[in-house]
Amino acid sequence: MRKALIGIMTSAAIALVGCVTINVYFPEAAAQKAADQFIGNVLDDSGVAPAAQGSGAATPAKPVPGKQPSASLLDLVIPAAQAADAPNIQISTPQTDAIRVRMTARFGGQLKALFNSGAVGFTANGQVVVRDAGSLPLDQRSQANAIVDEENSDRDALYREIARANGHPEWEAQIRKTFAEGWVQRSPPGWYYQDASGAWKRK
Known part of the structure; x- marks a missing residue:
């Protein structure tokens, strides 16, 4: 009886470790660093002015020196x-x-102008959308829509390819979320973005 109980507990512990390791351990800090590097290269190389300090979405909290984070179940099943x-x-x-x-090339061309005018903005899922078509002359609206469609096609492909290249296609949604936050943080003041509720805000 005792051996059977120990065997059941051992099997349960192994299953728990397997589930936690596979489903929980997304390297969020590394993903944020990678997103910041990619986005910075795009915006800097296209001549977009950098974001002002303290503007935009909240940045991740930094660890307090000398303060140890509290222990969690993850600490017990994944070696330090x-x-x-x-x-x-x-x-x-x-x-x-x-x-x-x-x-x-797109940001260095018309996309930057569309952001500067407020006609387009970042969505909460890492895409771009025409938010104020009325601010554009009639003869420019179809071209703006085409530029946004091209941008979103590349963005979808980017998030999918990064997940695939790292051997974890299931990370695509988390990578998309990380990039969505990064685009807002790195964008200059005056550009529009959607918050988590879908409401438009201006940096």
Whole structure:
């Protein structure tokens, strides 16, 4: 009886470790760093002015020196050395490099002007949308829609390719969310973005 009980508990512990490791451990800090690098390259290379300090969405809280984070179930099932050694996120592949070149050209051209005018804004899911078509002359609206469609096609491909390149296609939604926050944080004052509720805000 005792051996059977120990066997059941051991099996349950192994199953718990497997579930937690697979479903919980998304390297969020590494993903934020990768997103910031990619977005910074696109905006900087296209001549977009950098965001002012303290503007935009809230940045992740920084750890307080000398204060240890509280223990959690994750600490018990994932060795400390593994958690501390967060993997890097691969963001440079032939596909993502080609997407970055197209995005840079788009921002350096008409997309930056559309953001500056307030006609377009960032969505909460990492895309771009025409938010105020009325601010554009009639003869420019179809072209603005075409630019937004091209941008969103590249964005969808980017998030999917980064997840695939890192061997975790299931990370696509989390990568998309990380990039969505990064675009807002790195954008200059005056650009529009949607908050989590879908409401439009201006930096």
